[in-house]
Amino acid sequence: MDAVYANNYVIVAIFLLLGVLLPVASVSIIGPMLRPHRPTPEKQTTYESGNIPIGDSWVRFNVKYYIFALLFVIFDVETLFLYPWAVAYNQLGLFAFVEMCIFIVLLVTGLLYAWRKKVLEWE
Amino acid sequence: MSSWLEQAPSLTNVLHYSLAAVALLLVVLGFVTYAIYFERKVIGWMQLRPGPNRVGPLGLLQTISDVTKLLLKEDTRPKHADKALFTLAPILAYSPAFAVLAVMPFTDTIQFADLGVGVLYYIALSSITVMGVITAGWASNNKYSLIGGMRSAAQMISYEVPLVMSVVGIILMTGSLNLKDIVYAQQDVWNIVPQFLGFIVFLIAAQAELNRSPFDLPEAESELVAGYHVEYSGFRFAMFMLAEYVYMFGMGTLIVVLFLGGWLPIHPSLDFIPPIIWFIIKFMFYVFLQFWLRATMPRFRADQLMGFAWKVLLPVALFNIMLTAFVITYQNGFM
Known part of the structure; x- marks a missing residue:
């Protein structure tokens, strides 16, 4: 059984390695042998519909993105709690059901609050 | 194997x-x-x-x-781009798309790693792709890229929540995160029937995760030029395209395994057809659906997009979880 366990994760490691290897090999090793490399200042300017770029683009952007990221973190953590609960559900019975009802109701309250505060509207 | x-x-x-x-x-x-x-x-x-x-x-x-x-083609890199991150972004986008395939059971025998936490592994790795998108948008130092990358990331994380939650119903029914166990549990009836609500949520959220129409706003060529990969050319650009299609392969296999009974035949009397053929037929059906949708659906409006994930899909996914849990408890006689 231990061998199976170890082998499984060896395979996962191989897949991860292969996933990194393909882009690295094709872009950095095989690519330069095949493609031309003649940089000019015009080619290296940032694209802005053919105009000369105005200023830097690392500027402030809409704060909404940040709020959505926060909401995502909250609900993703909730899902992390749901997974073990779902796996063990058949052994736990009615008690687990009631507990999870309370948990979800608390979270839905949070969602409703965000909804009322117009966090979910865009612009 | x-x-x-x-x-x-x-x-x-x-x-x-x-x-x-x-x-x-x-x-x-x-x-x-x-x-x-x-x-x-x-x-x-x-x-x-x-x-x-x-x-x-x-x-x-x-x-x-x-x-x-x-x-x-020549591989140009803008002078003002962040060099290290610009190089890293395509790798970050592509690698997880391929690595998720390690746990996919194509048939009873054709499978690579048989992890006990298969579903969790898929979900954990597939969310790294967002990092690639956001890195590409930021590193290009281009206004279109930045807006495109931010939009993409916001869309992908918003739709990830209902996607992940729609699977919980299946885990409740199976009692396991192992993808093989999930297929075996569908011997009598495929999950698409008892988990129809979950299936619909998963299908819609998967479209948004894949950035495919009607959720292809990140690549809205008419307003954002090409979104987060404006500055990418040559093979780096190809890596982003490849990641998108490899991810589609992954999503297709996942949907077949979770909802369409994996390699199991439609009816036991049809089991003379090899399991891998069954898998391919179901998988092809999903891929065709993608193309069909792309030819049919107009693009979502940016202001409707986020609201749909949080106000419609998330409540439906939560309702599906509670409903499934209730039915299981009811069948067990409220034990």
């Missing part, structure tokens, strides 16, 4: 696994090549035009010539 798993880990075994993984990589690359070809062909037919038909017989070599062209 399962007999290898029981042997003690050794260098020869690692070599075997590597060769098998490379074989899968080639299959996936072949799939991507002809998925792009069929996409263009199918959409062409739906719009009453022939589609690609010049390169090779019936245009079969069209994608290959496109890839070759990308390989031979």
Whole structure:
């Protein structure tokens, strides 16, 4: 059984390695042998519909993105709690059901609050 | 393949696994090549035009010539871009898309890693792709890229929540995160029937995760030029495209395993057809659905997009979880 366990994760490691290897090999090793490399200042300017770029683009952007990221973190953590609960559900019975009802109701309250505060509207 | 798993880990075994993984990589690359070809062909037919038909017989070599062209094109990098992150972004986008395939059971015997936490592994790795998108948008130092990258990331994380939650219903019914166990649990009836609500949520959220129409706002060429990969050219650009299609392969296999009964036949009397054929038929159906949707649906409006994930899909997914839990408790006689 231990061998199976170890082998499984060896395979996962191989897949991860292969996933990194393909882009690295094709872009950095095989690519330069095949493609031309003649940089000019015009080619290296940032694209802005053919105009000369105005200023830097690392500027402030809409704060909404940040709020959505926060909401995502909250609900993703909730899902992390749901997974073990779902796996063990058949052994736990009615008690687990009631507990999870309370948990979800608390979270839905949070969602409703965000909804009322117009966090979910865009612009 | 399962007999290898029981042997003690050794260098020869690692070599075997590597060769098998490379074989899968080639299959996936072949799939991507002809998925792009069929996409263009199918959409062409739906719009009453022939589609690609010049390169090779019936245009079969069209994608290959496109890839070759990308390989031979100069790889420009804007002077003001963040060099390290600009290089890293395509790798971050592509690697997880391929690595998720490690746990996919294609049939009873054709499977690589048989992880106990299969579903969790898929979900955890697939969310790394967002990092690639946001890194690409930021590192390009381009206004279009930045807006496109931010929009993409916001869309992908918003739709990830309902996607992940729609699977909980299946885990409740199966009591396992192992993808093989999930298929075995569908012997009598496929999950699409008892988990229909979950299936619909998963299908819609998967479209948004894949950035495919009607959720292809990140690539809205009419407003954002090309979104987060404006500044990418040559093979770096090809990596983003490849990641998108490999991810489609992954999502297709996942949806077949979770909802459509994996390699199981429609009816036990049809089990003389090999399981891998069943898997391919179901998988092809999903891929065709993608092309069909792309030819049919108009694009979502940016202001409706986020609201739909949080106000419709998330409550429906939560309701589905509670409903499934209730029905299971009811069947157990409120024990």
